Amino acid sequence: MKHQSKTSVSEGTHCHSIGAALTFIIILLGIGVPVWWNTTTVQRASLPLEELSNMVKLYENEQIFHIEFKTAKEASALVKKLQNELAESKELSSYNFSIVPYHLNPKEVNILLSQNSIDAIDVSFEELSGNNLQNGLSIVQVPTHYLPTGKVYIGRHNFLYISEEINFKSVCSILASILSTYNHHENLIANLPISNQYNVLLTFAVSNLTMVHPSLVSVFDENFSAFSKKFSHVSDLSISSQVVYIGNGHIGADYSTDNNAFILNEEKIVSLINVLEPRLGNQLSSDPTFHWVLYVPHEEQSPMYIFKGSSPVTTNSVLSPRWNGGGLQIVNGIEHSFAGLALCQLRNALGIFSLQNSEDSYISLEYDESGVHDWELYLLTRRRTIQFLNQATITLKSLSQLLEQIGNIVVSEEIRDLVVTSVKMVDAARRAILNGNLQQAYRDAKVANMCAEKAFFDPSLLALLYFPEDQKYAIYIPLFLPIGIPVLLSLRSVYMHFLKR
Known part of the structure; x- marks a missing residue:
C-alpha cells in the first residue's frame, strides 16, 4: 500500500511538472513571442514605390x-x-x-x-x-x-x-x-548651390573704425537691395553687413617707388584672407552664404594695389573659392566702383551669366x-526648374534605395506624407512645363525638392542609418538564450512524457 501511494504521489508530481512546463511554454509562445514581435517590429508607412521607380531626369x-x-x-x-x-x-x-x-x-x-x-x-x-x-x-x-x-x-x-x-x-x-x-x-555649376534662400554677407575690414565712410554702406545698400527685390522672383536673398576691426592693419605689402604705392602680390594676399576668415561669420545659417570683403588699407599703407606677377589687377580684387564665389577687394577711395564689382560677382555666383x-x-x-534683366531671370528660372526637379528625383530615388537596403529604418507617416507631396509636386511641375506655365512649374519644383530633402534628412531616419543588421544578435541573444535553454529542455520532457503514454 505504501509503495502504491508513493507511486501515485510521484506520478502526480510529474504530471504537475509537465502541466507547469506546458503552461510556461504556452504563455511564452502564445503571448510573449507575439507581444515581443509586435513591439519590436519596425514601423514602415507605405511609400509610392512604383512612382519613385518610374521617375526620370529632365533636360x-x-x-x-x-x-x-x-x-x-x-x-x-x-x-x-x-x-x-x-x-x-x-x-x-x-x-x-x-x-x-x-x-x-x-x-x-x-x-x-x-x-x-x-x-x-x-x-x-x-x-x-x-x-x-x-x-x-x-x-x-x-x-x-x-x-x-x-x-x-x-x-x-x-x-x-x-x-x-x-x-x-x-x-x-x-x-x-x-x-x-x-x-x-x-x-x-554655379559657385552657390541652388537653394530657396541665400545669405549675402558684406564685410568692411578696417584698421580704424572712422575709415568706413557712410557712403560705402549706402552704396551697397542701394545696389544690393534693388537686386534682392528683383531676384525675389527666383529666390530670397538675406543681405547683411558688418565692420571688422583688424588691429593696426599692417600686412606684408611692399612699397614700390615706381608706382608710389604699396604692392600686394596674390601670394601674399593669402595672409590677409587668413586673418579675415575667422571673423566672417561662416556659421550664420545653413543656407548658402556669399562673402564679399571690402578692405580699406591703413593710411600708412595706402594706396595699396594687388599685382599678379608684374602687372596690376584691374579690379584690385581677388576671388576666394572657399567663400562660395565671393572675394576680397581693396578700396583706396570712395569713388572706386566697388559695389558694381561685388554685384557682378554675386550674379556669377548665382548663375546669371x-x-x-x-x-x-x-x-x-x-x-x-x-x-x-528680366530675360536673364527668365532663363535662370528655366534652368533652375530642371535642376530642382532632377535634384528631387535623385533624392527620392536615393531614399528609396536606402530604405530597401536598411530594414531597420523607421518610416513614419510624416516622412510618407513628405515623399507623397514631393512626388505629386514633381508631376505637377512636369505638367506645368508642358502647358508653358514656367512660374508655376518653378514653384512646384521648389516645393518638390524641399519636401524630398526634408524627408531624406529627417532625424528619425538618420538615427538608425548606421545600425548594422548583425547588432540584433548582440541584443537578443543575451535576452533569449537564458530563457530558451530551459524551454527547450521542458519541450523535451513534455515530448518524452507523451511518448511513453
Whole structure:
C-alpha cells in the first residue's frame, strides 16, 4: 500500500511538472513571442514605390521655349518665316519653340509712334506688361529708324526689338547665344548651390573704425537691395553687413617707388584672407552664404594695389573659392566702383551669366538699378526648374534605395506624407512645363525638392542609418538564450512524457 501511494504521489508530481512546463511554454509562445514581435517590429508607412521607380531626369531642351511675335502688320507670314529659320538652325534644332503671333493693340502702336528711343519704348512696354516675369520672350517689330541696319536690341525686360529689315538668321543667332550661354555644361555649376534662400554677407575690414565712410554702406545698400527685390522672383536673398576691426592693419605689402604705392602680390594676399576668415561669420545659417570683403588699407599703407606677377589687377580684387564665389577687394577711395564689382560677382555666383557679343551682332540696353534683366531671370528660372526637379528625383530615388537596403529604418507617416507631396509636386511641375506655365512649374519644383530633402534628412531616419543588421544578435541573444535553454529542455520532457503514454 505504501509503495502504491508513493507511486501515485510521484506520478502526480510529474504530471504537475509537465502541466507547469506546458503552461510556461504556452504563455511564452502564445503571448510573449507575439507581444515581443509586435513591439519590436519596425514601423514602415507605405511609400509610392512604383512612382519613385518610374521617375526620370529632365533636360533643359525638353522645355518649350515660348516666343510672342509682336507686330503692327500681318504676323502670320513673319512667324512662319521665323519658324523655318529656327528649324534650319543647327544650334537650335534640339529645342522646342512655340511662336505665337500677336497684333499690337492701339496703345502699343501709340508707344512706337510717340517715343523717341528703344530705351523709352522698353520702359513703356514693361509698364503695360505689369512688371511681371513672363513665360517666354517677346520679339517686337519696331519702325526702321529706331535701330541700326541689321541690328537687334535686347531690352532690360523680356523684349527683343527688331526692325522691318531684319534678317531672321540674326535673330536665330542671338537666340542660340542666349540659350547656349545658360545651358552650357560649364555654366551649369554655379559657385552657390541652388537653394530657396541665400545669405549675402558684406564685410568692411578696417584698421580704424572712422575709415568706413557712410557712403560705402549706402552704396551697397542701394545696389544690393534693388537686386534682392528683383531676384525675389527666383529666390530670397538675406543681405547683411558688418565692420571688422583688424588691429593696426599692417600686412606684408611692399612699397614700390615706381608706382608710389604699396604692392600686394596674390601670394601674399593669402595672409590677409587668413586673418579675415575667422571673423566672417561662416556659421550664420545653413543656407548658402556669399562673402564679399571690402578692405580699406591703413593710411600708412595706402594706396595699396594687388599685382599678379608684374602687372596690376584691374579690379584690385581677388576671388576666394572657399567663400562660395565671393572675394576680397581693396578700396583706396570712395569713388572706386566697388559695389558694381561685388554685384557682378554675386550674379556669377548665382548663375546669371552675361552674353558674349563677340561679333557685335546685337545691342543690349544698360542695366537698371537692379543690375539684372528680366530675360536673364527668365532663363535662370528655366534652368533652375530642371535642376530642382532632377535634384528631387535623385533624392527620392536615393531614399528609396536606402530604405530597401536598411530594414531597420523607421518610416513614419510624416516622412510618407513628405515623399507623397514631393512626388505629386514633381508631376505637377512636369505638367506645368508642358502647358508653358514656367512660374508655376518653378514653384512646384521648389516645393518638390524641399519636401524630398526634408524627408531624406529627417532625424528619425538618420538615427538608425548606421545600425548594422548583425547588432540584433548582440541584443537578443543575451535576452533569449537564458530563457530558451530551459524551454527547450521542458519541450523535451513534455515530448518524452507523451511518448511513453
